[in-house]
Amino acid sequence: MIPARTAAQAIRAAIPGLSAAGIDDPMRDARRLMAHALGVAADRLSLHMAEPLAPVAAAAFAAAIEERLRRRPVAQITGERLFWGRSFRVTRDTLDPRPETEELVAEALAQPFGRVLDLGTGTGCILLTLLAERPEASGVGLDLSPGALAVAGENAGRLGLQARARLLQSDWYDAAGGTGPFDLIVSNPPYIAQDEMADLSPEVRDWEPAMALTPGGDGLDAYREIARGAAAHLAPGGRLIVEIGPTQGRAVSGLFRRAGLDVTRIRPDLDGRDRVVAARLT
Known part of the structure; x- marks a missing residue:
């Protein structure tokens, strides 16, 4: 069985596509979308980076990245913004x-x-x-x-x-x-x-x-x-x-x-x- 990718690996894999789509800070956006997919606070993401992604979280992250490639704003994808x-x-x-x-x-x-x-x-x-x-x-x-x-x-x-x-x-x-x-x-x-x-x-x-x-x-x-x-x-x-x-x-x-x-x-x-x-x- 092929082991599941970790959150860190999934983020790294997403960055080239985001960069090619013209996203200004692909690492930042990929991290925010991963936190959203995992249902964790963005400032707690580092604690989960080495963990294998569950299938549900992997699918949620992939869907979020696909939306970001369409240049949909991160806040609309996650549904919230800090102010x-x-x-x-x-x-x-x-x-x-x-x-x-x-x-x-x-x-x-x-x-x-x-x-x-x-x-x-x-x-x-x-x-x-x-x-x-x-x-x-x-x-x-x-x-x-x-x-x-x-x-x-x-x-x-x-x-x-x-x-x-x-x-x-x-x-x-x-x-x-x-x-x-x-x-x-x-x-x-x-x-x-x-x-x-x-x-x-x-x-x-x-x-x-x-x-x-x-x-x-x-x-x-x-x-x-x-x-x-x-x-x-x-x-x-x-x-x-x-x-x-x-x-x-x-x-x-x-x-x-x-x-x-x-x-x-x-x-x-x-x-x-x-x-x-x-x-x-x-």
């Missing part, structure tokens, strides 16, 4: 939470708030993280996509936040009437210009929802909508914090100022690129 230290359910109906978005969370947590509105909540990672970090706070998450709202609801349940997070289907502020005013409005809206879409990686362009990536045109339409309704939904002194593309700081700041808000900060990400615009209603 601010918590695991969030991810599907094809949602954006994959990104490390850059944690800059928005950090900016929001820098000052107190009691009521928060998340526009385009997606997985709910922003809203739910803020509520988890501030047990006295409550909030509303709005999204046009029923699929995304279902994922956000599942994440709220997993984190025990159903009682403090209200999730509603809405086109921007349409369903927000009667739910405010808010001390804080946050959003990671679609901001990629239409002519930039072709340059995105296949993982983003082909697998994440287009409506969450681009509003079309110059990429600023979402900010125009957010700016238009902000003053009507913020309490006096309330804050508006949004994620932006790295070249959009000046344009988004101008939109917010023309809407009567004071722009307080453009926050960079860890690579030094503009990533968050923060404003206040005075």
Whole structure:
């Protein structure tokens, strides 16, 4: 009988194919997919590398690698992504939470708030993280996509936040009437210009929802909508914090100022690129 391959051998065998498919870090992805196939935490995988793979785990790993070769994002294959230290359910109906978005969370947590509105909540990672970090706070998450709202609801349940997070289907502020005013409005809206879409990686362009990536045109339409309704939904002194593309700081700041808000900060990400615009209603 031919002995079963170990986890380490299976990972090594998968790397050339992943590399040929254009995967940036094939070793990292193969290890994450192996941990998923084995049902172990990624940081515990090393303890299992020398063990022979059971047939069920081998089949699960092979299927996961096949999906990754199609450039399906790892988070969609495993069904989850860590964000601010918590695991969030991810599907094809949602954006994959990104490390850059944690800059928005950090900016929001820098000052107190009691009521928060998340526009385009997606997985709910922003809203739910803020509520988890501030047990006295409550909030509303709005999204046009029923699929995304279902994922956000599942994440709220997993984190025990159903009682403090209200999730509603809405086109921007349409369903927000009667739910405010808010001390804080946050959003990671679609901001990629239409002519930039072709340059995105296949993982983003082909697998994440287009409506969450681009509003079309110059990429600023979402900010125009957010700016238009902000003053009507913020309490006096309330804050508006949004994620932006790295070249959009000046344009988004101008939109917010023309809407009567004071722009307080453009926050960079860890690579030094503009990533968050923060404003206040005075």
